[in-house]
Amino acid sequence: MKIFEKITKLLFTVVILVTTGTYVYADDEVTFTAQAPQAVVRGERFRITYRVNSANPKQFRAPDMKGLSVLAGPSTSTSQGMTYVNGQMTTTASVSYTFIVVAEEEGDYTIEGATVTVGDKNYTSNGLTIKALPPDSSQPQSRQQSGQSSSSSHSGGSSQSGQQTPDEISSDDLFMLATVDKTSLYEQEAVLLTFKVYCSPSLNLTSLSNRMPDLKNFHVQEVELPRNKEFQLEHYNGRNYKTVIWSQYVLFPQQSGELEIPSTTFEGVISQPVRSSTNDIFDFFYNSNRYIDIKRDLTTRRIAINVKPLPSGKSKNFYGGVGEFTISSTISATDITANDAVTINVVLSGTGNLKLVMTPNLTLPQDFDIYDPKVDNKYTIKNGRQTGNKVFEYLFIPRHAGEYNIPPLEFQYFDIKSGSYKTLLTDGYTLNVAKGQGGESHVSMSYVSKEDLKFVGQDVRFRTTVGKLSNVNDMFFGSAVFWILLSLPAILLFVLVIILRKRISDNANITRVRIKKASSVAAKRLKVARKLMNDGNKDKFYDEILRAVYGYLSDKLVIPVANLSKQSIIEELGKKSVSDELIERVKRLLDDCEFVRYAPGDDTGRMDRMYEEAANTIGELENIIK
Structure with missing residues (x-):
């Protein structure tokens, strides 16, 4: 009885809410979209779905699907959702039209948009482009090539009978390809490096390490890719694979010659269900939902790139x-x-x-x-x-x-x-x-002093002063101190003119100014780098360190920017009688400035060491090169 009363109260509450609330259909703009896979396999079924976000669409008209066989459809399905806020109920609805089709021939298929009527308006969906791939070959060619290796291990259970073992996954089922968009280019010209993973459709790839390749003699910029990887079907080497671009880098070669992108190893993890070959009922219940993780090392091939030097014709600009x-x-x-x-x-x-x-x-x-x-x-x-x-x-x-x-x-x-x-x-x-305010100012001063003497009944006579008389030699006017103080402004003015003329002469000599100010300019940049390091701004820190070191060496060694390179720096340091040990430290510092940002490890400790090394090296060079 008590349960019946509770149910009655609940139903009554729902009726009150429904009757007192207000229904409002979402008045979003009507959208009509078409969805289908970008690539399919010839002879395999797939779905084409048209969806309109309206509760009452009319007169749906499908396009002509030339070259595709329609096996079923359109099947109609409706979905609704509602929210109840502050006594107001908002309802959203959509209608989907689904076709099951199959591509009988290989090639590209272009499907125009479908049309539908909502209210008194007609809407057209987007068109579709679908690529039909050939089915897998019966004897796929081996992809394993010289210079590649693969190894695997698994976790989550021992390799017992009835379990998926790593040996069942070959190097043709899961691998990584490294490609570049060009192999011959100029120094400082961009080249795009792409790592693309190929996975058999039957495998469930759950994770893949995103390792940074060890790229020396390149300036590297990573391309931002979506975090959520979406696999697409692709036909490669006689087989169909799920593929996705895993990572991309834009590389700028920093020197000419034969450069190499080394082989890189990624670690993939595949989740496989435990399959039983026995008829044990207990094994069926206990292993039916179990999975094992199989680890696979995916190693790419090395890539050789021919970097041509920039031709002659550089100017100072x-x-x-x-x-x-x-x-x-x-x-x-x-x-x-x-x-x-x-x-x-x-x-x-x-x-x-x-x-x-x-x-x-x-x-x-x-x-x-x-x-x-x-x-x-x-x-x-x-x-x-x-x-x-x-x-x-x-x-x-x-x-x-x-x-x-x-x-x-x-x-x-x-x-x-x-x-x-x-x-x-x-x-x-x-x-x-x-001319601004605060320029030359002119000040004029004047005074008048006079005495009127009146003598009544007498002629005018000399005025006499009664008081203590002083020796003329004791007076300040005309003394040695007077003449020294009088001549001091002229002496100071003469010295100032000499100093100013020397400064103007020094400033006219750009080379001398650069040498003189090299240390102070480097100190300012190191100060900025210290602030960036404290803020944790890694990329800008390394850029500022690089500018401080290269700028100091360019100014101190009087090397034009157009000719500034590691080789020219080392040659000039040798001419300045710098020790071989210090030259080697400078060379190592320049290499670290360009490449240490991409090395794994503690960024904070690395930046601190880099800052100290740059400051100490510049200080020692400043003591040697005058």
């Missing part, structure tokens, strides 16, 4: 750019007053090794206060290429009034398509600097 670029510039103001800050933004856009392009040199008048340029990388990896723009922000402050001409910035790069060097120019600017 070549900053390492290889690709296709355009350049533009803007200035914050052209009519200013002295001591106002001015900014010139130079935007380098295009496709190529944007991240590796060095900062161009903007020619400015010598008496301007010039600050280190700010660089902002805004690029993405698209279609296996680095594309976007790189913004250089130049900040300077004119200190004196006048008219100044800022010449165009010249940027030379190597164009891949034409195989030649091209030069780009920004706009030139005329800067009108007016």
